[in-house]
Amino acid sequence: DQQVKQNSPSLSVQEGRISILNCDYTNSMFDYFLWYKKYPAEGPTFLISISSIKDKNEDGRFTVFLNKSAKHLSLHIVPSQPGDSAVYFCAASGNTGGFKTIFGAGTRLFVKA
Amino acid sequence: GAGVSQSPSNKVTEKGKDVELRCDPISGHTALYWYRQSLGQGLEFLIYFQGNSAPDKSGLPSDRFSAERTGGSVSTLTIQRTQQEDSAVYLCASSRTSGSGLTDTQYFGPGTRLTVL
Numbered sequence: 001d002q003q004v005k006q007n008s009p010s011l012s013v014q015e016g017r018i019s020i021l022n023c024d025y026t027n028s029m030f031d032y033f034l035w036y037k038k039y040p041a042e043g044p045t046f047l048i049s050i051s052s053i054k055d056k057n058e059d060g061r062f063t064v065f066l067n068k069s070a071k072h073l074s075l076h077i078v079p080s081q082p083g084d085s086a087v088y089f090c091a092a093s094g095n096t097g098g099f100k101t102i103f104g105a106g107t108r109l110f111v112k113a
Numbered sequence: 114g115a116g117v118s119q120s121p122s123n124k125v126t127e128k129g130k131d132v133e134l135r136c137d138p139i140s141g142h143t144a145l146y147w148y149r150q151s152l153g154q155g156l157e158f159l160i161y162f163q164g165n166s167a168p169d170k171s172g173l174p175s176d177r178f179s180a181e182r183t184g185g186s187v188s189t190l191t192i193q194r195t196q197q198e199d200s201a202v203y204l205c206a207s208s209r210t211s212g213s214g215l216t217d218t219q220y221f222g223p224g225t226r227l228t229v230l
Contacts, residue, residue, distance in 0.1 A: 032208075034218065039174030041118070043154070043204055043221030089156060100169060101219065103148075 003027050006095050006104035013111050019077040021107050023090030026071065030092040030102075035064060035075050038087045038106070040048070048075070080111045115139070117222035119205050125228045126195055134190040134225045138207030144215075145188050146208075146219060147180055151201040162188065163210070195229045202226050 005024045013019045023033075031052040036044035050057040050064045050073070057064050063076045077084055090104040118137045124131050139146050158172040163181040173179070177195075182188040190209040192199055205220035 036221075041223070043206070043223050045221065048217045053230040091210065100146075100158060100161060102158070 002105075003030075004090055004102045004104040006088075006090055008107050009105070009107040010110065013080045013109065015111055017083055019075075019080045019109055020096050021077075021088050021090075021109065023104055024071060025073075025076075025092050027077065027092070027102075028071070029094040032093045033064070033066060033073050034091045034093075034101070035062075036089040036103075038089065043067050044089055044096050047110075048101040054102070061079060078107075080109075082113050083110050085109055085111045088095065102110045116152065117201075117205055117207055119222035119225050121225060122141060123226045125230065127230050128133055129194055131193045132189065132195055132227065133145065134192075134203050134205075136188045136190070136205030136207075136222060138186065138188070139220055140186075140207070142207035142209055142220070143185070144210055144219075145210045147188070147190050148160070148204045148207040149201040150204060150224075153198050156204065156214075159190070193229075195227075197229050200227055200229045 004025050034049040035047040037047045038044040041068040048059050048062050048064050055066050061077055066073045087106045087108045089106045091101050098100050117139055120135045143164045146161040148156045150156055160167045160168055160173055160180045177193045180190045181183050202224040204221055204224045206221045210220045
């Protein structure tokens with residue numbers, strides 16, 4: 001049972017355009033959401049997060065949107081750059097003690113120059 | 114400061130052999146996680162340690178897998194009698210605590226690529 005789903009295994013975007021990566025979750029107990037970025041042969045690195053008390057968090061070119069009623073979040077990258085090409089993992093965690101972080105399967109983003 | 118380190122970076126072994134993978138977390142981080150990523154798959158949770166509490170082993174796929182964390186720092190993941198399906202990248206992560214909020218941001222090591230022939 002996948003509690004965190006990234007239904008698009010890959011996404012291709014032209015440089016300078018917007019990249020939108022989507023993530024759906026099933027457990028309403030999740031209240032904190034994170035995006036990680038992974039380059040080949042490296043471990044994932046934290047990118048941006050959002051608490052369930054917010055519906056938007058912005059950090060430079062990266063914005064995460066949260067729609068709690070739809071149990072959906074998305075990561076927007078504007079403008080996309082070739083260096084953004086990587087695998088992006090969505091992750092969710094809950095406030096209940098011991099509620100471990102659950103990762104999605106990842107979406108591979110290709111930004112074409 | 115130093116990040117999470119893992120060794121070896123690559124390990125090739127024969128089916129049936131035992132392997133040990135090592136993780137050095139960031140100093141002061143009380144929570145330590147092991148994940149694996151098989152080819153084309155997402156991050157599969159294996160086990161996590163939080164301070165002196167009993168580890169959460171709910172993600173270990175079989176009793177051939179075990180992990181220890183000595184002195185609340187270094188961790189070793191052991192796979193006994195390796196099988197070809199164990200081939201994957203094994204990732205270790207640490208965080209300041211285990212829970213929700215900013216303290217749950219995990220810092221990952223580069224991983225160990227295990228190949229079982």
